[in-house]
Amino acid sequence: MTAPTVRRRRLGLELRRLRESAKLTLDEVGDRSGLSASKISRIESATRGARTADVERLLGVYEVTDSDLAKFLLILARDGGKRGWWQTYDLPQVYADLIGLETDASSVNTFEPLLIPGLLQTASYARSVIGAMSMTATPEEIAPLVEVRVARQSALTQPKPLKLRAIIHEAALMSRASDPGVMRDQLQKLLDVAVYPQVSIQVLPLDAELHPGGGGGFTVLGFGQPGLDVVLLEHLDSSLYIEEPADVARYSEAFERLTASALPFDQSLSLIASKKGASS
Structure with missing residues (x-):
């Protein structure tokens, strides 16, 4: 693999868990969030990063009320593509x-x-x-x-x-x-x-x-x-x-x-x- 950051992988796993807990398909989440099913799939598999605005939409669809969890996932989205010292x-x-x-x-x-x-x-x-x-x-x-x-x-x-x-x-x-x-x-x-x-x-x-x-x-x-x-x-x-x-x-x-x-x-x-x- 070309390794996605661990932040992106963790975010993808958590968003997939929330979707499955809500018993929603990718298409259903796409219809409710305004994001394409393919984009949601790529976010879940960590093959692409997620904007904080996209994560906020998904959290709304999944009706996440745990503020600590929501804050954590938004931080993961924000820092998912963060550059490290080695990238210089x-x-x-x-x-x-x-x-x-x-x-x-x-x-x-x-x-x-x-x-x-x-x-x-x-x-x-x-x-x-x-x-x-x-x-x-x-x-x-x-x-x-x-x-x-x-x-x-x-x-x-x-x-x-x-x-x-x-x-x-x-x-x-x-x-x-x-x-x-x-x-x-x-x-x-x-x-x-x-x-x-x-x-x-x-x-x-x-x-x-x-x-x-x-x-x-x-x-x-x-x-x-x-x-x-x-x-x-x-x-x-x-x-x-x-x-x-x-x-x-x-x-x-x-x-x-x-x-x-x-x-x-x-x-x-x-x-x-x-x-x-x-x-x-």
Whole structure:
């Protein structure tokens, strides 16, 4: 998908719920509101934004008397297309979509088999990874991407911080950069961030039994409301977002199984510290 903002998705879900509760079809709502059925459908599916005036019409049709709910939905409509700080950068659309979703998410559960997750990377490690993955990018092209990757991490220290659960395969701790200090500093960063109360880091050991992460890494972005969670699958030159609730549930279950297969928190940090010592 080209990700609509979470605000638009939440607004669409709430408006659809209100319409279904009122037992009205799209055509019936269209007749009563003066909006076309296709426009209402696109608002509900979040494929287009909604003007506050349109939402006010729909709330009138649905006879919404809860002032707090009405105010909330109007705020969602107003902020649905709000620009984020990352949109001042020339980013690939799929990356901009990720940051938009990440900014509105309440939780991120990520499994990385070969790399340190982006939300936990140092600038030097990010520079090495981006350079290795892009293969042809110049230092001038890499620099703003590193800046954005580091800026994303403010989500972990904001007043209402993002809850992060990261499972990192031991192989990712053993990668080598051209400068040994890059990996040493990166492992220290994991130890530093692990003290945050809303951050959990676990290591999946090399000798773990076969597990559902064998197909590659994935990230589950949670939004605290049924039907809004999203899964991100990243590949070398493309990314895929999964939104179907049944499919998202499968990845959430896979993550919980990986959690059970990974080393407990304290043992994970001990292993990270030992890898850091070996890289010195």
